[in-house]
Amino acid sequence: MSVIETRNLNYTYSPGTPFRRDAIKDISIKIDNGDFIGIIGHTGSGKSTLVQHLNGLLRPASGQVFLNGKDIWEHPKKIREVRFQVGLVFQYPEHQLFEETSYKDIAFGPSNMGLDADEIDARVRRAAKFVGLREELLQKSPFELSGGEKRRVAIAGVMAMQPQVLILDEPTAGLDPKGRDTILGQIKEYQQENGSTVIVVSHSMEDIARCAKKVLVMNRGRIEMFDQTPAVFSRADELGAIGLSVPAVTRIFMILRARGYDVGDNVYTVEQARDRLLPLLKKGGDA
Amino acid sequence: MNIISANDVRFYYETEEEAGGRPLLVLDDIRLDIERGEFVALLGHNGSGKSTLAKHFNAMLLPSGGRVLVSGMDTKDEKLRYEIRRMVGMVLQNPDNQLVSTIVEEDVAFGPENLGVSPKEIRRRVDEALKTVGMLEYSDHAPHKLSGGQKQRVAIAGILAMRPDCIVLDEPTAMLDPQGRKEVLETVFRLNKEQGITVVLITHYMEEAVLADRVLVMEEGRILIQGTPREVFSRVDELRGVELDVPQPTELCHELRMQGVPLPEGILTAEECAQALSMFLEAAHVGH
Structure with missing residues (x-):
């Protein structure tokens, strides 16, 4: 069964003003449980807008989003629970760290879920292990860490909620080659070990090729292709035409x-x- | 003639008492001459010292030991600092951190205004700079509405308006998408080739470094390898040893060489690699 499904999703920024812009148009996709999906497309193609619909951060102008077969906007007051089940790691998530210690920052999500202290502790340590954060870093202020370490704290914070679906918007942006490989490897391992569904938004075809089983190509707010990775990469000419390169x-x-x-x-x-x-x-x- | 010379440059960051209070050595006896008109790419993983070195080129940082000369001017001489910063402009990674104005042309005018250039001359320079980076039609736009690549080109225009001899770019494309990267790279390449402006480009993208006249690889505050892109990228194992990538075509040829296929070294592009492979496939009678 599909864990996430969208039907005829539309979204417009600044409707009713001269700055009105259709961000996504008529998006209908099905994502199966345990899938590893890569989303590519140039800037402004609607990638980030789309993923922000999948956990209810944006409400579609029209169309529906289903999580495990249920419309996530059926009870708007319960949208918070959707965000525990569909975890979204933003671009440059390290800009959003705020707690005194890395530990507390990672614990923020699970605490909001109302879990007991032991469970929170177990989850924080497990998530920290996944992203390769050493124990002693947990008691440090996140602001004392290097850029790559901060990014890992931010990712661990979302992993600690153990969401059914983990979405990462450009997790490797701005990192050096080593940092890029490390984070991609950890995400892959997380996916294999938990069997959860993972969606990675990226500009890097190399990154997507390395980890994703299926690729969703966005162009001007629409789905250009959605297929197994080899099938998408075999259409190099079409990808080139929309500003992407193999x-x-x-x-x-x-x-x-x-x-x-x-x-x-x-x-x-x-x-x-x-x-x-x-x-x-x-x-x-x-x- | 050299535009930048680093003579035995050492640099320490002072650390806090609790960390033991020992100064942290970031640059360790750097000796480097950059010629006028040269295009130099600076590689190295995070923490290797490349940004710290680049900040010495326009006196944003001063050496703890040794000297940096910009066109013969010592960066430690406070009286020369304005002239040094006019001569060597700097573009940073995050386009949002370096635009100061609410209108594109005002942003570009900021530098020459501070240099005391006459209004008429400023007008001329701003238009010329925006034209050079292909952003003239955006001169009355708001910078925050531009794409990342466009913002970086405006930042470059702001430096061009000061008539620099050299531009130092610290990972200018790290936060951009492939289209934005291409725009910025093409602009930088053109400035170097057509206007003879010296370029120092710090990057993690090996395909950008391939465009340079000379590639420098830094590791632990030292220059570990330097040479033409072909020379540097043929040293695949050493580059991997310092956690750097090589371009995919170079890596593929290296892997095949390790397995006994005698492909030539120094292949950088897909086209060169396909050409070399064709000869071997021909010899192996594949598909013909």
């Missing part, structure tokens, strides 16, 4: 195919490229 190795394979070499497609990481090319190249060596 990973460099994917382009290498496209050039080789265009030149008539039968190297196959669906390659988007260096490892895949190497494993595909080696047998072909070795064959020549043996001949």
Whole structure:
């Protein structure tokens, strides 16, 4: 069954003013339990607007959002509970840390859920472990931490609510290559261990290729593609036309195919490229 | 001729008493000359000292030991500071932190106004700078309504209006989407090639570093590797050792070389990589 479903979702910023802008148009998607979804699209394509509908931060102008088959706006007063079940990590979430210690910051979400102290403690420590925060950092002020560590505290704060669906809006923006790999690896591990549904919004095709099973491509507020990752990446020309680019190795394979070499497609990481090319190249060596 | 020379530059941050009170060494004997008109990319993971070094280039930081000369002027000389900052402009990572005005053209005029340039000349410079970065049609817009890439180009225009010799950009594209990154990079590249402005670009994106004349890799406050992009990116293992990526085509060739396929070193782009692979695939009679 779909954990999240949207039907004909529309949203307009500043309606009734000269600044009126349609942010998303007619979005209907189904996301299955345990899926790992990547959302890509250029700035202004509606990615962030869409994910803010999935946990009820924005209320659709028209259309519906279903969580486990129930319309999340059926009882508007209960929307808070939806936010516990669908956790959203914003862009640059470290700007929103506010507590005296990292521990308290991570505990903020679970405390609001009305859990008892032991359960909160267990969840904070578990979440901290997932994002690789050392025990001694928990008692430090978040403002004493490095940028990458702060980001991890912020992500742990949402993980500690153990949401059924975890959404991260550009979790790797502004990090160096090592920080990027670490955070993506941790999100992947979290997803595998908990079997929860994860949605990652990113500009980086490489990041998406590395972690997502399915990719949703947004363009001008609409869904351009929504399919398995290999199927989306095989449409490089169309992606290029809407200002997105495929990973460099994917382009290498496209050039080789265009030149008539039968190297196959669906390659988007260096490892895949190497494993595909080696047998072909070795064959020549043996001949 | 050198526009920037760092001579045995050391830099310490003073730490608090509770942390032991020992000064933290961030730059360790940096020796570096940057030539006029050069395009230098500065790489290194967070904390390697690259931003600290860049801040020495326009006297935002002063060395604890050694000297930094900007076109022969010592950055420690307070009387020269204005001239040094006019000559070397700086663009930072977050576009929202460096625009000061509510109208684009006023923002660009801020620098030359502070330099005491005449109003007529300011008008000329502002229009020219906005034209150069392709933002002239936005001159009466509000900066906060622009995209990230547009904001960064306005920030660059603000520096151009001061007629700099050198622009230092500290991860100017880190917060931008691919389109914005492209806009900013193309602008910077053009300024370097067409106007001969020296560029120092700090970046985490290897495909941006590939555009530079020279790549410097920093690690623990020292310059670990330097050379042309081809030379530097052929040292894949060393780069990985300091937690940096190499461009995907370079990495693929390296991986295949490790498995005994004698591909050439120094391949940077998808096109070069496909060309090299074609020759080997041809020899292996694949698909022909």
